[in-house]
Amino acid sequence: MSDTLIQGYFKSKGTSNVNPALITTQDAVDPVFWFILGISGVILLAITATMIWFVIRYRRSRCPEPTSQCDSNLTLEVIWIVVPTIIVLAMFYYGWAGYLALRQVPPGAMEITATARMWSWDFEYANGRHSDRLYVPVGRPVKVRLFSKDVLHAFFVPAFRIKRDTVPGMENYIWFVADEQGSYDIFCAEYCGVGHADMHTTVEAVPPAEFEEWLAGMSGSQNTEKGRSLLARYGCLGCHSLDGSKLVGPSFKGLGGRQVTIIADGEERVITSDRDYIRRSLIAPGAAVVKGYPPVMPSYAGQIPGPEVEEMIDYLLRIGQPVKNGESAESEAGLDGADLARRQGCLGCHSLDGSRKVGPSFKGLFGRERRLAGGRTLIADEAYLTRAIREPTADVVEGYPPVMPPYPQLRAEEVEAIIEWLEGLRE
Amino acid sequence: MNQTTSSPLQRGFWEATGGRRGIGAWIFSTDHKRIGLLYFYSTLLFFCVGALLGLALRLELFSPGADFFTPQQYNALFTLHGVVMIFLFIIPGIPAAFGNLVMPIQIGAEDVAFPRLNLLSWWLYAIGAILALTSLFTAGGAPDTGWTFYVPFSVRTTTNVSLATVAVFIIGFSGILTGLNFLVTIHRMRAPGMTWWRIPLFTWSLYATAWVQVLATPVLGITVLLIFAERIVGSGLFDPTRGGDPIMYQHLFWIYSHPAVYIMILPGMGVITDIIPVFARKPVFGYKAIAISSLAIAGAGSVVWAHHMTTSGMSDTAVLVFSLLTFLVAIPSAVKVFNWVATLYKGSISLDPPLLFALSFIFLFSIGGLTGLVLGAAATDVHVHDTYFVVGHFHFVMFGGTGFAYIAAMHYWLPKIYGRMYNRKAAVWGWALMTFGFIVLYMSMMIVGMEGMPRRYYDYLPKFTFWNQLSTIGSWILACGLIVIFVNIFRGLFRGKPAGDNPWGGASLEWQTSSPPPLENFDYEPEVTHGPYDFKRGCP
Structure with missing residues (x-):
């Protein structure tokens, strides 16, 4: 029904210049604006003009006594109930039809995940690349899946007339198509605290070829990211952590080559978890269960295409394992302090250039003497900075509000990487 | 009338101090007029506080960047501006101040049904106000959540939200008790001959408002109590990681807070409806339609709350239903506007200050109402939601509407209460400045909101x-x-010329008693024989 509603409403098939089969979101909304504002303008003018005319025409100096004591007129009253009813129902209908256009994502839309946090945005693309500006190809509809890490925010792009809240614990979405190359403002529209006005970024609409180039131009480890996203897609990470913590099942960290005690046919055995073992565990999880864990995993036999299984196992065997050149696999996966700080939203509140934002600047932070609220002073060393990330409100620098949320989701290595990077920013 | 030698402030209810001296004659009095004045001066005080905060906000926004306040201070300022203006000024402003001053006289009663409960209402309001102000300077400092207290932010913030929510809870009880009191008064205390269809429309609007106050305010009480519980014991009701839902909070909040805007605007409409016929010397057009539309607005307005949540992530079905219902509320509001304009037709119009403010009300409220249609339509609401367009719209309705009605009511009824008249010319100048400044101030906001701010x-x-x-x-x-308006009116009330009992030629009962009215309002038991706008028979 809704399809015919939209088609009835938008007479032409599409309004996008680049992609003639598409109606852009702004073209779905703007006619509704003109319709409502136009009618409202006429009504306002009529009411005001009538009122002023009556006041002048029937002023007491001209009409010392009222020339009528009429206090009702049924016909008139019925007219001014029925006519406004029809008008507002028409407004409702157009408003609803336009809204449906905003909710129906065109087929073939590219999916991007936006995660809001206090007080920055992170955009993740299908290949695992992250950015703090939203890069999109011109002419291709984009569906943005909206998430929040902490409180309510709202994703608002005035140029495309779209807005949707990001709600913790819930997935929302919006879609749009950028018809022309350019840079469009993104605002946070739902109040979220002291950095609310600073959550500004942009949609960067670039030609498709340029977009592909940008998307591919990421730092190595594409396979790693792919394996990881497959684990997420098939729900593995719901029960198995990547960071060593114990969930329903054993952690994936350091799984490859690990000696594990399993229980098979009621007997305990120690085996090495290798490619074969992992593959068997996927197909018949109940056959050999790691000691200390409940035998609750469902079988994935026939549910995951073969090549994807191998990619996932590749990834599992690699993570947490020392590799040949002495570097840990983690840093191969891009454990880069600068990138982490950006993705975790640190730069929403801490500048890199010495300017004051919500929190103190990162520039020259490491190793400097800091005065805390309450008068104590200390040196911003590794111990202090670790505490500042884990328990931010424990020691707040004087003159700044105690508003930083704790970051329990960061692994110890990640915190270290960030602090290492901060050390590099000394001067 | 025959006592013009003594000051009006030594006559009528002013001299009936109940044997108490000084401030005790006010804060312990159960006379509805004294309680009305208590409310009037408290709400006026908070209006001035709120207006200064608003000016501070505008000052900060004069140019980009943090110029006068830090971001945290700014957030506290707009939270405070909202809380003070809404909970301490607009909601009690007209019903509790002018409703108390005028309503019992309009229906020919000697007081409200429960005078001591009435005094308790003011005390609760005062205690709530003091707690709200205390929250600024204690614990984590001034709340920074906005007046909407949206979770999860309001649960996470370290500022003193807990005390502020307790304050709102207590103020809510004040509103419930006033509503209850007015309902019983209007049902039970009307003078002989004061049939339902002879009740002045200001009182009718208070009647509709009172129902909303009694039925909707408890939901606010529950909601703020839940925030309190969430903050103090971590109940997790709004926390998705523990099975809670932040959107449920928004439903709970707006189930009260949307009807609350009708608590704010309906009495204002009532003031305007009482003023226009008097200055046109003509019966109000469509008396019954206006009375019924007040009830219709109160009823329909109670089921449109989720139009504040179009972009929140609630279901599209909910968006559909609430958008449709929202448009239906527009109809009784439009009927009222048409009736007001039609009342002027073939009248004998005297452009006195109360009427000027009433005409501004019609113009500004119409803009507020019509821009409400933009917000009611789902597609356009998505773009303008949470932008300055909403701020502009809201101020057109609440300040251009209720605020102007409050000032119109001051110019209309205070000469009755004080027995003295203000300077007409200065009031006209103040009105012109206010109306012009208002349009510049809030029209700009709507435009910048439409541009996406x-x-x-x-x-x-x-x-x-x-x-x-x-x-x-x-x-x-x-x-x-x-400033012009307030200086002029208070100079007039304390030092102006005697106003006389019926300076505007009104036909409702409050104009038939002396100015100021005696302690129990009438020296005789009034007998009502005609409608409130029957000027042929009402004006001797």
């Missing part, structure tokens, strides 16, 4: 500078108008 921003992109500066300049003009 979100609300609750201390800083903005340079491209929004022009409209923000114009808006700030408008706020200064409006402030000048307010």
